[in-house]
Amino acid sequence: MSATVDIRPVASKADRKAFVDFAWAVYKDDPAWVPPLKDEVHGLLTPGKNPWFEHAKAQLWLAERDGQIVGRISAQVDDLVQEYMGRGIGQWGMFEALDGEAAEALIGTAEAWLRDHKMTSALGPISLSIWDEPGLEIEGHCEPPTVMMGHHRPEYAQWINAAGYTKAKDLLTYAVDIATWNDPLINRLIAAGERNPRINIRMVDKSKFKDDAEIILGLLNDAWSDNWGFVPLTPAEIAYAGKKLKPVIYKELVRIAEYDGKPVAFMLTLPDINELTRDLNGELFPFGFVKLLWRLRKPKVTRLRVPLMGVAKEFHQTRLATQLAFMMIEFIRREGTTKYGATHGEFGWILEDNKGMMSIAQLPGATINHRYRIYEKTL
Numbered sequence: 001m002s003a004t005v006d007i008r009p010v011a012s013k014a015d016r017k018a019f020v021d022f023a024w025a026v027y028k029d030d031p032a033w034v035p036p037l038k039d040e041v042h043g044l045l046t047p048g049k050n051p052w053f054e055h056a057k058a059q060l061w062l063a064e065r066d067g068q069i070v071g072r073i074s075a076q077v078d079d080l081v082q083e084y085m086g087r088g089i090g091q092w093g094m095f096e097a098l099d100g101e102a103a104e105a106l107i108g109t110a111e112a113w114l115r116d117h118k119m120t121s122a123l124g125p126i127s128l129s130i131w132d133e134p135g136l137e138i139e140g141h142c143e144p145p146t147v148m149m150g151h152h153r154p155e156y157a158q159w160i161n162a163a164g165y166t167k168a169k170d171l172l173t174y175a176v177d178i179a180t181w182n183d184p185l186i187n188r189l190i191a192a193g194e195r196n197p198r199i200n201i202r203m204v205d206k207s208k209f210k211d212d213a214e215i216i217l218g219l220l221n222d223a224w225s226d227n228w229g230f231v232p233l234t235p236a237e238i239a240y241a242g243k244k245l246k247p248v249i250y251k252e253l254v255r256i257a258e259y260d261g262k263p264v265a266f267m268l269t270l271p272d273i274n275e276l277t278r279d280l281n282g283e284l285f286p287f288g289f290v291k292l293l294w295r296l297r298k299p300k301v302t303r304l305r306v307p308l309m310g311v312a313k314e315f316h317q318t319r320l321a322t323q324l325a326f327m328m329i330e331f332i333r334r335e336g337t338t339k340y341g342a343t344h345g346e347f348g349w350i351l352e353d354n355k356g357m358m359s360i361a362q363l364p365g366a367t368i369n370h371r372y373r374i375y376e377k378t379l
Helices: 013-027 038-044 079-084 100-116 155-162 184-195 206-223 235-248 274-280 288-297 320-337 353-363
Strands: 004-009 056-065 070-078 089-097 121-124 134-141 164-178 199-203 252-258 262-271 303-311 344-351 367-378
Touching: 013 070, 013 089, 038 184, 056 079, 056 199, 070 100, 070 164, 079 089, 079 235, 089 100, 089 155, 100 155, 134 155, 134 288, 155 367, 164 353, 184 199, 184 262, 184 303, 184 320, 199 320, 206 235, 206 262, 206 288, 206 303, 235 262, 252 320, 262 320, 303 320, 320 353, 344 367, 353 367
Parallel strands: 089 121, 303 344
Antiparallel strands: 004 056, 056 070, 070 089, 121 367, 134 367, 164 344, 164 367, 199 252, 252 262, 262 303
């Protein structure tokens, strides 16, 4: 490669389009890649649409060689990361590259920007926040990702290591056969919970979805507050997430557990929407939107994903927490297999050292199917 790699900031609407569209050049021959909906990616990156920008700022860059785009990256500084994870922690993400030379130049550019903003360490890839698509896929490349999970080229790990990065945390997903799953001990725990008048496992109420979304995401902020990488969702982000999720929320697949009438746990399960959007090639218009709406009416999928699950902190490390978790899993499993045709489930992501959640995700027959790594480096 004789030509120099040039890095330039995204500065126009055309640049932003090129930034989003570049993923198609990277993965055009990858059978496991699922094209994201371009409208969703643009919304993620746009101040005024994504309320993340109310407490954070980001810069995007493109890498070019001989007039051809060969990479992209973002760098971001989040006030809530500074408050909850530590002062001086910057992040980079949205990383894609066609070769190691472009990767080196992009990561170096992101690091320089973070230093200019007084950051002393970098975490990546995180695109754009821990609640979006954190981590680099380092295991499971041959299997298409489920909804809201990332997919990356295997070479990326080598290029990031070459830039001086080391492992910060691994995030795991677990796959399990839910069509035939059965365990006598867990069944007895669930049956005991069903007999307990103090426990009520209810479906989400879509006619009051705003209220239930606030309950779920409020529980999430409480349940996850001690986890590594945690930053709270703001009220604006909770409202934004609720609005985005509502079209793919099905009442049978989302449960709120109440104890003595008080919401204390939740489990959010999604049909693998990737199965419904893969052939749209990222485009909703002119015909993709109609196709997707039709498919979402009564979706039939092979996989369900549990992206979020939590129990109020006051019940952590208790038998009740385990009981509520398995009750929600089983109630959703019954509906997911019979009404949505699912045969497999995926739990995650889960931090590699979150023993409580891992003990729940490691259901009989469950295996780790994807591993995502967040890297760190002192600047």
